[in-house]
Amino acid sequence: MTARKPSRRTPAPAPEPVVVPPSAQPVTTEITNDAAATEAAAPASDTPPPPVKRARTKRATTAATTTKATGAKSAGTKGAAAETKAASPEPVRTKAVRAKAVRAKATPARLGAAVSTPAGSGPSADEPTVSGAAASGPGGSDALASGPGTPGPGTFEPGASAPGASGPIAPDPISSGPSASGPGGDGPVPEAASPGIAAPAPGAAAAVDPDPSPSTTTGTPPRPRRGGGSKDALPATALDDADRWRLLAGEHHAPHDVLGAHPAPGGVAVRVLRPFAHAVTVLADGLRAELQSDGDGLFSGVLPMPEVPDAYRLLITYDGNESEAEDPYRFLPTLGELDLHLIGEGRHEELWKALGAQPMERQGVAGTRFTVWAPDARGVRVAGDFNFWDGTGFPMRSLGSTGVWELFLPGVGEGALYKYDICRPDGSHTLRADPMARQAEVPPSTASVVTASHHVWQDADWMAHRGDRPVHQAPFSVYEVHLPSWRPGLDYRQLASQLPAYVSELGFTHVELMPVSEHPFGGSWGYQVTGFYAPTSRLGSPDDFRFLVDSLHAAGIGVLMDWVPAHFPRDEWALAEFDGRPLYEHPDPMRAAHPDWGTLEFDYGRTEVRNFLVANATYWCEEFHIDGLRVDAVASMLYLDYSREDGQWSPNEFGGRENLDAVAFLQEMNATVYRRNPGVVTIAEESTAWDGVTRPTDQGGLGFGLKWNMGWMHDSLVYVSKEPVHRKYHHHEMTFSMVYAYSENYVLPISHDEVVHGKQALVSKMPGDWWQRRANHRAYLGFMWAHPGKQLLFMGQEFAQGAEWSEGHGPDWWLLDETYEASGDHRGVRSLVTDLNGVYNALPALWQRDTDPGGFSWIDGGAAEDNAFSFVRYDADGSPLIAVSHFSPVVRHDYRIGVPDGAEAWVEVLNTDAARYGGGDLRNEEPLKAEAVPAHGRDTSIALTLPPLATVWLRPA
Numbered sequence: 001m002t003a004r005k006p007s008r009r010t011p012a013p014a015p016e017p018v019v020v021p022p023s024a025q026p027v028t029t030e031i032t033n034d035a036a037a038t039e040a041a042a043p044a045s046d047t048p049p050p051p052v053k054r055a056r057t058k059r060a061t062t063a064a065t066t067t068k069a070t071g072a073k074s075a076g077t078k079g080a081a082a083e084t085k086a087a088s089p090e091p092v093r094t095k096a097v098r099a100k101a102v103r104a105k106a107t108p109a110r111l112g113a114a115v116s117t118p119a120g121s122g123p124s125a126d127e128p129t130v131s132g133a134a135a136s137g138p139g140g141s142d143a144l145a146s147g148p149g150t151p152g153p154g155t156f157e158p159g160a161s162a163p164g165a166s167g168p169i170a171p172d173p174i175s176s177g178p179s180a181s182g183p184g185g186d187g188p189v190p191e192a193a194s195p196g197i198a199a200p201a202p203g204a205a206a207a208v209d210p211d212p213s214p215s216t217t218t219g220t221p222p223r224p225r226r227g228g229g230s231k232d233a234l235p236a237t238a239l240d241d242a243d244r245w246r247l248l249a250g251e252h253h254a255p256h257d258v259l260g261a262h263p264a265p266g267g268v269a270v271r272v273l274r275p276f277a278h279a280v281t282v283l284a285d286g287l288r289a290e291l292q293s294d295g296d297g298l299f300s301g302v303l304p305m306p307e308v309p310d311a312y313r314l315l316i317t318y319d320g321n322e323s324e325a326e327d328p329y330r331f332l333p334t335l336g337e338l339d340l341h342l343i344g345e346g347r348h349e350e351l352w353k354a355l356g357a358q359p360m361e362r363q364g365v366a367g368t369r370f371t372v373w374a375p376d377a378r379g380v381r382v383a384g385d386f387n388f389w390d391g392t393g394f395p396m397r398s399l400g401s402t403g404v405w406e407l408f409l410p411g412v413g414e415g416a417l418y419k420y421d422i423c424r425p426d427g428s429h430t431l432r433a434d435p436m437a438r439q440a441e442v443p444p445s446t447a448s449v450v451t452a453s454h455h456v457w458q459d460a461d462w463m464a465h466r467g468d469r470p471v472h473q474a475p476f477s478v479y480e481v482h483l484p485s486w487r488p489g490l491d492y493r494q495l496a497s498q499l500p501a502y503v504s505e506l507g508f509t510h511v512e513l514m515p516v517s518e519h520p521f522g523g524s525w526g527y528q529v530t531g532f533y534a535p536t537s538r539l540g541s542p543d544d545f546r547f548l549v550d551s552l553h554a555a556g557i558g559v560l561m562d563w564v565p566a567h568f569p570r571d572e573w574a575l576a577e578f579d580g581r582p583l584y585e586h587p588d589p590m591r592a593a594h595p596d597w598g599t600l601e602f603d604y605g606r607t608e609v610r611n612f613l614v615a616n617a618t619y620w621c622e623e624f625h626i627d628g629l630r631v632d633a634v635a636s637m638l639y640l641d642y643s644r645e646d647g648q649w650s651p652n653e654f655g656g657r658e659n660l661d662a663v664a665f666l667q668e669m670n671a672t673v674y675r676r677n678p679g680v681v682t683i684a685e686e687s688t689a690w691d692g693v694t695r696p697t698d699q700g701g702l703g704f705g706l707k708w709n710m711g712w713m714h715d716s717l718v719y720v721s722k723e724p725v726h727r728k729y730h731h732h733e734m735t736f737s738m739v740y741a742y743s744e745n746y747v748l749p750i751s752h753d754e755v756v757h758g759k760q761a762l763v764s765k766m767p768g769d770w771w772q773r774r775a776n777h778r779a780y781l782g783f784m785w786a787h788p789g790k791q792l793l794f795m796g797q798e799f800a801q802g803a804e805w806s807e808g809h810g811p812d813w814w815l816l817d818e819t820y821e822a823s824g825d826h827r828g829v830r831s832l833v834t835d836l837n838g839v840y841n842a843l844p845a846l847w848q849r850d851t852d853p854g855g856f857s858w859i860d861g862g863a864a865e866d867n868a869f870s871f872v873r874y875d876a877d878g879s880p881l882i883a884v885s886h887f888s889p890v891v892r893h894d895y896r897i898g899v900p901d902g903a904e905a906w907v908e909v910l911n912t913d914a915a916r917y918g919g920g921d922l923r924n925e926e927p928l929k930a931e932a933v934p935a936h937g938r939d940t941s942i943a944l945t946l947p948p949l950a951t952v953w954l955r956p957a
Contacts, residue, residue: 233282233289233301236269247273248296250391250423251379253398260329261308268308271300272327273393277316283324284312297393311363326410328394331362334369334408335399343373344402346607349672351615352533352623355404356436357450359414367410368450370396370418372434373608374579375403377422382407383431384418384447391421403608417447419573424580433530433573435584435612440518440530442537446573449537455546459553459625466558466627467679471705472745475847476790477837478560479508479798480751482525483516484538485810486795492535492544499548500555506798506830507837510558512630514752516545517564520571525752525807527632528599529564530574532616535624542624549625560628560683561620565613565669566637567599576600584609590650594636595643604637605661614669621677628681629673631704635687637662663702670703681705683747694745709746709789712737713754720780723767724867724888724949731864737787738861742853746789755794755805763800763829772889774800774825775919775949778832778912779885782951785836786873786883788850793833800829828918835917839910839953844875859884859897860936868946870897870936882906882954884946891922892946898938903956905929906942913947922947927957 239247239258246252247259261270272280275297281290282303291299314325335354342348343355358369370382381391386409396405405420412418419431433440437448457463487498503511518531526536535545549559568584570576575584585592585600592600603609620626636642641649641657652660670682684693684702687710695701719733755761766776777800785791796811803812815826840846849855859870859882867888873881880900886892899906905927913919928942935941946952 233270233291233303234266235292236264236271236300236302239271239294239298239300244296244298246379247298247395248392249379249427250381250395250421250429251427252395253379255395256329256397260327261303261312263308264302266304267302268305269300269302270312271298272314273298273395274314274316275390275392277318279317281315281317282312283315284309288315311365326365326367328367328407328409331365331408331410333397333399333406334358334360334362335371335404335406340400340402340404343404343608343611344400346611348611349615349618349676351611352436352438352619356434356438356533357416357418357448359450359452360408362408362410365410366413367408368412368416369406369408370420371404371406372396372420372436373403373612374405374420374422374583376425376581376583377405377579378425378427379423380405381421382409382418383421384412384416386412386416386418389419389431412450414450414452416450417441418450419447422579426580428580430580431573432578435532435575435578437518437531437534439542440534440537443518443520443522446520446530446571448531448534451542453543453546453623455543455550457546457550457625459550462553462556463625463679465679471628471681472851473848475509475841476747477508477785477840478510478512478747478790478792479503479506480512480514480749480792480794482514482752482795482805482807482810484522484536485805485807487813488808488810490539492540492548495539496548496551500552500557503552503557504555506834507841508557509837509841510560510627511552512560512628512792513562515562515564515632520569520574522807524569526562527564528567528569528597530569530571532568532612533619546624553625558627559625560630560681561626562632563617563620563629564632565602565616565665566633567594567597567601569599584612588650590644590648591640595648596636601637603661604659604665610665610668613665614672617669617673617682618676621673621680627679628683628705630683630685630708631666632685634666634684634693635690637666638686638688638690666702666704667697671697674703674705683708686710705745706747706790707744708749708751708792709737709744710749711740712746712748712787712789713750716780716784717754717765720776720887721765721767727867727887728864731862731867734783734869735861738856738858741788741856742851745851747792748784748787748789749792750784750794750797751792752794752805755797757804759804761801761804762797764802764804768889770825772949774829775889775913776887778829778917778919779887779949779951781832781836782910782912782953783869783883783885785840786846786871786881786885786951786953788856788873790847790850791840798830798833799826801826825918828916832912832914832917835910843881843909843955845873845879845881845955848875849873859899859938866892866895868892868895872900880956881909883951884944884954885951886946887949889948891948894943895946896933896935896941896943898934898936898941899930900938901940903930905957906954907957908952909955910953911947911950912952913950919950920947922950924952924954928954 243252243258247255252258255273259271259273261268263269270282270291272291274280277297277299279290279293280299281288282301284303284305287303287305289301289303291301293299312327312330314327316323316325339348339354343351348354355371355373358371360367360369362369372380374380380396382394382396383389383391387394394407394409396407398404399406419433422430422432424430433446434448439449439451441447441449481499483492483495487495490498499511515526515529516535517526517529518534518536519526519529521528522538535542539545552559568575578584581587582592582603584602586603586605592603594601602613604613617629620629638659639657640652640659649657652658673680673682682704683706684704685708686693687708690702692699692701693707694704697703715733715736719727719730722730750762753759759765762780763773763777766773766780768776781793794805796805799811799816801812801815805811814820816823816830845855855874857872857874859872861869861871863869866886868884868886870882870884873883880903882897882899884895884897907927908924911919911923913922915921922945924944928944930940930942932939933941942954944952944954
C-alpha cells in the first residue's frame with residue numbers, strides 16, 4: 001500500500017426508531033452537566049464526585065397512534081430519545097419543572113442540609129426529602145441529585161418510601177419473563193408518574209447515546225427512586241458511602257463484592273442495582289423475599305437462609321410490570337488464572353477466546369461473557385440494546401492487575417449490540433466499540449455485535465494438504481480482489497457462487513483479498529481498520545465470510561488476505577486513547593502519529609499490544625482458514641524516520657533509525673503464525689532494501705515467506721511506459737532486477753496501488769495506438785510470468801481495462817459483453833492470462849526454482865538495440881524453458897539465440913501475438929531445429945521469428 005486516501009471521521013449512525021404502544025406516554029430526557037449540583041451533592045469520600053446530570057423531560061401527547069414493532073432492534077446510535085419521538089406523530093414539547101436551587105446558583109450545601117421549597121410544592125412535614133441537594137418546582141417535588149451522606153433535618157433516609165413519587169421506570173434489560181424487553185421486543189409500557197415527575201418510555205429515562213458527539217459523557221449516578229421495603233427481608237447493613245458512590249458513578253472495580261448474594265449475620269445479604277425499578281423480589285428455594293429500596297436504584301435485604309443459594313432469580317417491578325431475570329452478580333469469574341497470566345505476559349496466542357463477547361453457558365445459565373482490556377480505566381460498564389444503552393446497572397469487575405474487566409450477562413445472546421462505557425482516569429465517560437469484537441454493525445453504525453460461529457467447514461482435505469509443498473517450490477499466481485467492488489452489490493455468499501468459478505477459469509492458484517477487517521470509511525479500501533477481529537459486515541456475517549473461503553478452497557484456490565498492523569484511525573469510538581490514555585498507540589505523540597495517513601501507529605513495545613496483533617494474525621488463519629497474510633506498509637513500521645524530517649523522530653537505543661520494537665513484533669508474529677498454521681505464508685509489502693525480510697527468524701531475519709518486489713514493479717513499468725524508440729536507453733530497467741532477484745523470496749506485483757490516483761490502468765500506461773497498447777500489455781505479462789518470482793495481478797488488468805480502478809464501481813465488466821464491438825480485444829487479453837497460468841502451472845521450470853540462482857540464466861540480456869530480452873528457466877531436473885520478450889513494434893526474422901545443449905529442436909508453447917489473444921498471429925509453428933552455430937556463448941543456437949511487441953516461450957520438442 002503506497003497510496004492511501006485520507007482518513008475520514010465516521011458519520012454518526014442514523015437512529016432506528018422503536019415503536020411504543022399507544023398506552024404509553026413517551027417522553028425524551030436530555031442530560032446536561034451541572035458542576036454546581038455536583039458540589040452540592042458531593043459524598044463524604046476522599047474520591048471527588050462526578051458532575052450531576054440534570055434531566056429535562058418533554059412530555060409527548062397520549063393520542064399517538066403506534067404500530068407494534070416486530071423484530072425491531074435498537075441501532076445503538078441515538079438512544080431512546082429518537083425511539084420515543086418516533087412513537088408520537090405530534091409530540092407536544094413542554095419543559096419539565098426544573099430545580100431552581102440546583103439550576104441557578106446551586107449554593108453548596110452540607111450533606112444532609114435541608115433545601116427549602118415553595119409553599120405547597122415540597123413535601124409535608126411528615127414527608128422526608130432526598131438526602132443531599134434536592135429541589136422541587138411547581139406541581140410537585142422532583143429530586144434531581146442525591147449523594148450518600150448523613151441525613152439531616154428534613155432529609156430522606158435511603159430505603160424510605162415517598163408518597164406519590166414513583167419516578168421514571170424502565171423494563172428490566174436482562175429478563176426472561178413474559179414482559180421482558182430484549183433486542184427487537186416490546187418492553188413494558190410505562191405509565192404517567194405523579195405530578196411533577198414524568199415517566200419516560202422504555203429506554204428513554206437515562207439512555208446513553210452509544211455514539212455521542214462529543215464522544216464523552218460525564219459519569220453521574222441516576223436520581224434516587226423511592227420504594228417500599230419488604231417484610232420478608234430484614235434490613236441489610238448500609239452500603240458504604242464510597243462503594244455506593246463508585247457504583248453509581250461507574251467507577252467500582254469490584255462490583256461483585258457489594259452486589260449479589262453474600263453471607264451475612266442472620267442470613268444471606270442480597271443487594272441489587274436496578275435503576276428505575278420500583279421493587280425487587282428475590283426468588284430462591286421456595287422463598288419469595290422483597291428487598292428494601294435504598295434509593296438510586298439500589299435494593300438490599302437479608303434473607304432468612306442458612307447459606308448463599310446455588311441459584312436464585314430476581315423479580316423486578318417497573319410501574320406495575322414485572323419481569324424475572326438472573327442476577328449477573330451471582331456468577332464466578334469466567335477467566336482462569338492461566339488466561340490472566342498469559343494476557344499479562346503478552347503471550348496469549350488465542351486471545352480472542354479470552355477477551356471480547358463470548359456467548360456461553362455459565363453455571364447452567366445461557367448468556368454472554370464480556371471481557372475487555374482497559375488498564376487505565378477507573379471503571380467499565382456494559383451498555384447495549386439489551387439495557388437501552390444505559391450501563392449503570394451493569395458494572396464490570398477488574399480481574400487482578402492485568403487490566404482486564406469482566407462480566408457475565410445472563411440472557412444476552414447472539415445478535416445483541418453492545419459497547420463499553422469506560423470511566424476515564426479524569427472521571428469522564430466514553431462509549432467504545434469492543435477491540436476484540438468478532439462482528440460489528442454495518443457502517444456507519446459503530447456498535448459491536450455478539451456473535452458465535454455455526455459454520456461447518458468442508459475443507460478438511462485442503463487444510464490437511466496445503467502445506468505439502470513449500471510455497472517457494474510451488475506454482476503461485478495471485479488474483480488481487482477488492483470484494484466490495486469486484487461485483488458491486490454481491491454479498492459474501494453471492495460472491496461464493498461467482499468468484500471461485502471465475503478465478504478457476506483464469507487459472508490463478510490464489511486470490512488475495514484487500515482488507516476485509518471492519519473499517520468505518522469505505523474510501524480507505526479497508527486499510528484503516530477499527531475492527532481487527534471482525535470481517536466487514538458490509539457483505540454479510542462472519543459465517544458468510546467463512547462460507548466464501550470454504551467455497552474458494554473447494555475450487556482449489558488458496559485465500560490470502562491483506563492485514564494492516566501498521567496503524568489505525570483516530571475515531572473516538574474505537575482504539576484511540578481507548579481507556580482515556582494512549583493504550584494501543586505509542587505514548588510519545590511523535591511516535592504515535594503516522595505522518596502520511598493521519599492515523600496512529602501501534603505501540604509495538606507494549607507486550608499486550610503486541611499480543612493483540614500477533615493473536616489477530618493467527619485468528620484469521622485459524623478461525624477463517626486464511627492461507628496467507630500480506631502484511632501492509634511494513635516499511636513504515638521498520639523505520640523511526642519513515643516520512644519524518646529531522647527533529648520529528650528520536651533514534652533507538654543504539655543511535656539508529658530502526659524501530660527495534662517493530663522488528664521484534666514482526667519476528668514474533670511470523671514465528672507464531674508458521675508454528676501454529678502449517679502451510680500458511682506471510683508476505684511483506686516492503687519497499688526498501690532492508691536485509692533479511694524473508695530470512696528465518698532464527699537467522700536474524702524478519703521471518704516472512706515472501707516479499708513484494710517493488711523495485712521490479714517500478715523499474716519494469718518505467719521501461720514499458722517509454723516509446724519503443726527510447727527503450728534502448730532504459731534497457732537496464734528490465735535487467736537490474738536479476739542483480740538482486742535471489743536476495744529475497746519475491747512476488748512480482750501489479751497491484752491496486754499501480755492502477756489508481758492518476759497512475760492509469762496497466763494497458764493505458766503503454767505507448768502507441770490501441771493495438772500497440774494491447775500488444776505491449778500482453779508482452780509485458782508474458783515477461784512477468786517468465787521472470788523468477790511469483791505473480792500478482794489486480795482485478796480488471798486481466799482483460800485490459802483502460803480506466804483506473806474505482807472502489808465505487810469496480811471493474812468495467814461491460815468491456816467483455818459480446819454486444820460491445822471491441823469486446824474481442826478484451827476477451828483476447830483474458831484468454832492470454834488463462835493460458836499464461838495454464839502453461840505456468842504445467843511447467844515446473846517456471847516456478848520450482850524461483851529462489852535458486854541455478855534455475856535461471858541469461859541468453860542475451862544486453863540486446864538493447866533490439867529491445868529484446870532472452871533467458872532460460874530450469875526445473876529441478878534441469879529441464880529448460882526459453883523466454884524471449886521483444887518490445888519493438890517490428891518483426892525480426894531469423895533472430896538467432898543460443899540455446900542449452902541436449903535438445904534437437906524447440907517448439908513454441910506460448911506466443912502473445914497469437915490471433916486468439918488479439919495479436920497479428922505471427923508464430924513459429926514448426927519446431928525450431930537446434931544448429932551447431934555458436935551464439936551468446938553457447939555451442940548451439942536456433943533462428944526464430946520475433947513478432948512485434950510480443951513474448952515467446954519455447955521448450956524442447
